[in-house]
Amino acid sequence: xxxxxxxxxxxxxxxxGFVDIGELVTGSEVGARFRMNLAWATVLSLVGxxxxxxxxxxxxxxxxxxxxxxxxxxxxxxxxxxxLLASLLITLATVAAEIGGVALALELATSINYLAWVPVVGxxxxxxxWRVNFEVMENVFGLLGLALVVTAVxxxxxxxxxxxxxxxxxxxxxxxxxxxxxxxxxxxxMFGAGLMPYEVFFFSSxxxxxxxxxxxxxxxRGNVLVGFPLGAGVTLSIMxxxxxxxxxxxxSVSSLYQSALPTTVVLGKWAxxxxxxxxxxxxFGAALETTLSCGYSVAQYFGWQWGKMTKPKDDARFHITLMxxxxxxxxxxxxxxxxxxxxxxxxxxSAAALPLTYLPVLIVANDPGYMxxxxxxxxxxxxxxxxxxxxxxVSVATIPLMIITKVGG
Amino acid sequence: xxxxxxxxxxxxxxxxTLLVGCVPTARTAGPYSAKAVRTAEAVHSxxxxxxxxVRSLRRHHTTAAYVSVATSAxxxxxxxxxxxxxxIQPPDDQSExxxxxxxxxxxxxxxxxxxxxxxxxxGDRGAVLASVDALTKAAxxxxxxxxxxx
Numbered sequence: 001x002x003x004x005x006x007x008x009x010x011x012x013x014x015x016x017g018f019v020d021i022g023e024l025v026t027g028s029e030v031g032a033r034f035r036m037n038l039a040w041a042t043v044l045s046l047v048g049x050x051x052x053x054x055x056x057x058x059x060x061x062x063x064x065x066x067x068x069x070x071x072x073x074x075x076x077x078x079x080x081x082x083x084l085l086a087s088l089l090i091t092l093a094t095v096a097a098e099i100g101g102v103a104l105a106l107e108l109a110t111s112i113n114y115l116a117w118v119p120v121v122g123x124x125x126x127x128x129x130w131r132v133n134f135e136v137m138e139n140v141f142g143l144l145g146l147a148l149v150v151t152a153v154x155x156x157x158x159x160x161x162x163x164x165x166x167x168x169x170x171x172x173x174x175x176x177x178x179x180x181x182x183x184x185x186x187x188x189x190m191f192g193a194g195l196m197p198y199e200v201f202f203f204s205s206x207x208x209x210x211x212x213x214x215x216x217x218x219x220x221r222g223n224v225l226v227g228f229p230l231g232a233g234v235t236l237s238i239m240x241x242x243x244x245x246x247x248x249x250x251x252s253v254s255s256l257y258q259s260a261l262p263t264t265v266v267l268g269k270w271a272x273x274x275x276x277x278x279x280x281x282x283x284f285g286a287a288l289e290t291t292l293s294c295g296y297s298v299a300q301y302f303g304w305q306w307g308k309m310t311k312p313k314d315d316a317r318f319h320i321t322l323m324x325x326x327x328x329x330x331x332x333x334x335x336x337x338x339x340x341x342x343x344x345x346x347x348x349x350s351a352a353a354l355p356l357t358y359l360p361v362l363i364v365a366n367d368p369g370y371m372x373x374x375x376x377x378x379x380x381x382x383x384x385x386x387x388x389x390x391x392x393x394v395s396v397a398t399i400p401l402m403i404i405t406k407v408g409g
Numbered sequence: 410x411x412x413x414x415x416x417x418x419x420x421x422x423x424x425x426t427l428l429v430g431c432v433p434t435a436r437t438a439g440p441y442s443a444k445a446v447r448t449a450e451a452v453h454s455x456x457x458x459x460x461x462x463v464r465s466l467r468r469h470h471t472t473a474a475y476v477s478v479a480t481s482a483x484x485x486x487x488x489x490x491x492x493x494x495x496x497i498q499p500p501d502d503q504s505e506x507x508x509x510x511x512x513x514x515x516x517x518x519x520x521x522x523x524x525x526x527x528x529x530x531x532g533d534r535g536a537v538l539a540s541v542d543a544l545t546k547a548a549x550x551x552x553x554x555x556x557x558x559x
Contacts, residue, residue, distance in 0.1 A: 265464065267470075
């Protein structure tokens with residue numbers, strides 16, 4: 001019974017973890033412009049996150065050390081430093097995007113300008129990170145994030161032509177009015193949105209925080225194999241809703257309010273309120289996860305004491321890092337740089353830096369010294385290395401496509 | 410001292426280069442026309458968003474706060490696209506005519522978006538609903554413009 005509850009809660013967390021500002025904005029934008037012709041990018045990112053989150057969680061549960069603690073030991077301090085800097089910069093920008101996302105959700109609820117909410121959100125994130133129990137934090141925001149299931153209800157109410165949707169998903173094609181470069185640029189954006197580096201840091205470090213051991217591997221796999229696909233389902237619902245409501249009106253998505261429009265048009269006021277709650281929960285949950293991920297990665301690299309389970313006075317450097325990252329991210333949003341634009345850049349740069357995050361996970365998960373008989377199976381390795389090849393292609397193509405399309409065109 | 414002034418010179422040159430790089434340009438009629446079409450489409454998108462919001466409001470499907478934020482954001486998006494295009498120097502006479510043609514449509518669109526935003530921010534439901542005709546006409550005109558020049 002306890003295990004079933006653990007799986008249920010973990011699943012909820014994974015849904016919330018998969019859907020964040022990246023999926024909300026990019027999913028709507030892609031749905032409106034490309035209909036469901038880029039659903040494959042979300043499905044591909046789902047395969048990647050399931051594969052690598054499972055590896056990262058398994059490594060943490062078996063070795064009792066988070067992945068990036070092992071990365072430095074295994075790859076050496078210099079290579080690990082490159083990894084740390086790249087992932088930290090992206091995760092820091094993601095914190096800013098998520099804080100901006102929470103502020104935008106609050107603006108939708110109150111009509112008070114989002115910039116007024118930014119310091120409040122920064123403070124709230126810090127209070128939760130400082131005071132709230134890890135499991136409570138994960139489960140509350142994971143549960144509230146489920147509110148976004150209302151987007152699937154809206155799609156059902158819209159009654160799409162499912163054969164046409166299936167055709168777009170299974171036989172994807174570039175719309176006539178879009179260039180091939182834009183098509184692949186947005187494919188990379190969707191792919192990057194589903195595979196943000198912080199998701200692996202958080203999953204791995206969270207396993208240590210929750211004191212997982214080898215006996216928890218079934219729970220870990222349950223969370224990954226059910227939670228992330230459900231999160232991807234929510235993302236696809238947002239994409240489909242946008243393709244059915246915004247696409248025919250030739251609306252291009254540039255603000256968070258437009259992501260709520262399909263549900264609002266179809267289901268009404270209460271659904272709008274539920275969607276805004278979902279936006280708030282997903283972005284706030286992701287703000288917590290990204291902030292913690294910044295602290296985790298720095299503390300694990302330098303070998304400091306870290307974790308929410310430890311008293312702040314015993315891991316002062318970890319908490320100072322969290323505060324510094326929060327201040328920097330809050331400051332970035334307060335420069336009035338549009339959070340949606342930050343998000344668009346973050347998902348694309350995430351894609352460019354993916355091999356730096358995922359290659360070490362694959363190496364460590366294969367190391368019999370750390371993993372014993374729980375190292376990767378030949379099947380996991382085959383899929384893992386094939387996926388890594390995809391990541392490298394994506395990484396190489398990202399910046400040229402960004403330049404050619406002038407950031408999406 | 411000389412080093413400092415040289416560094417300042419390099420920085421100033423870099424700043425000027427960056428600023429020049431930020432100014433949208435179109436040296437020939439073709440790219441200018443393409444930018445005009447993209448601007449018309451972007452402003453049309455803002456108008457279409459407002460129309461969906463108005464439709465939701467008519468059916469009591471939305472909240473006053475949401476209408477206020479959505480109409481403000483739509484106006485911001487429309488104004489940003491319009492001002493970026495109008496800042497581009499037309500490369501020849503034909504492009505100048507195109508600019509004049511689009512400029513009138515953009516003025517009408519910005520006016521419709523602005524009126525909707527004012528009504529939305531005031532919470533004046535009747536005025537928001539009344540803005541639908543101006544929004545629809547501005548959107549249709551921009552749609553025709555985009556189709557005629559693409």
